[in-house]
Amino acid sequence: MTIKDEIKKIRDNVYEIPGSYNKQMRASGRLYIDDESFEALEEGAVQQIVNVACLPGVFRYSIGLPDIHFGYGFPIGGVAAFNMRNGIVSPGGVGFDINCGVRLIKSNLCQEDIEGHLDELVDALFKNIPSGVGSKGKVKLSQDDINNVLDYGAEWAVENGYGWDEDLEVLEENGRIKAADSSEVSDKAKKRGIPQLGSLGSGNHFLEIQVVDEIYNEEVADVYGLKKGMIVIMVHTGSRGCGHQVCSDYLRLMDKAYKNYKINIADRQLACAPLDSKEAQSYLKAMYAAANYAWANRQMITHWIRESFEDVLGKSARDMDMQIVYDVAHNIAKEETHDFKGRDMEVLVHRKGATRAFGPGREEVPVKYRDVGQPVLIPGTMGTASYVLHGTQTAMEETFGSTAHGAGRVLSRSQAKKDYNPEDIVNNMENNGIKVKATSKSVIAEEAPGAYKDVDSVVRVSDSTGIAKLVAKVKPLAVTKG
């Protein structure tokens, strides 16, 4: 008998892990996944959903999304909400790369406008946006600067000349969580953050020049300003070594806290603290500060993307209409209000490898998108399509306004390096008309599309269950990676 035998299918692509599975569970588990992925799903990831459902104050369901896989304590591709009155916060529920996220920038260019310039564009992006492990940004930050980055996020970046005032309107949280407090971030995290601001990083982080390949919903695409054949740029990066250090620092603190507060946890990696404790409050302020760092990071990269296009194409970014469509966080915890049986519940929603997908009418959605729900950006793996979806009322009712965040790894990095040859992958992509430029060859093998679940199926499950609906498909023309 395994956990998976206890799971009941409750409708197409939705499974339930009954709260009666073990005595410690305080909520049931829910899985949004197709039958094929369910069969292939690792027991360990299901056990992690159960473990999360045992934490104090867990509200309604512990949720696994279509791209779920085994992570540190909490699964990646998971959502869990905790009551603000008696719940907890756990760094493992946010992840190491705090506010890892995705940004999409549009243009008025079509493929013919950049034909013959693609090599130059990729070279310019590669030169202007530092990438790779331990990569350093081009900006010299003082101690005051790093504190301002942590406290003001993308606002700091725009005030310092990186981007346009209106950029802030289309960033989740407007690119700044006000509850952040740089004084809760260690000197070590700041020291790691100072040289890295304005850099892409490594692993699955990327920068792509893409073309809008297909529109599924004309009305919503129109609201988002997307048209078939349009050149767009997608950025996937996070808070670099700074967020990583914040997570490490607070995991150590939480490892003491959960013992002090006598919280029963199924796995030490679920170390957490009650929301009203000083440990939880410090972590939240530091985690929000790291989230602000990531928004500033993506903002600076946006500025250099615009400059790169200007240099190569000889037109201004304004003339090329290089506006931000949206920017989403997919590793974060946030205080939100969710309706439950007609009552407003105040909860802390942990989204780890999960994208917010707020539906129509929510005040958190930018005014210009509010009638149709927020844009949801779901990146594919290297060389494959990415998707734009919109948030829905179904997501509000079932998943705390959340959906999947990407393809989801199926092979470990080490296994991928054994199975794939970087030259073959690059040749394959170039045969498909995609230009690739990477800092290292090993990252190409680690990020081989075959090391990931097919993003098409992830998005299909989101769409069919209604937790986010398809708007557009974009396909890569050129990729730069760490």
Place this chain on the structure above:
DNA sequence: ATGTGC
């Protein structure tokens, strides 16, 4: 993801 093992 990550000064790619403290």
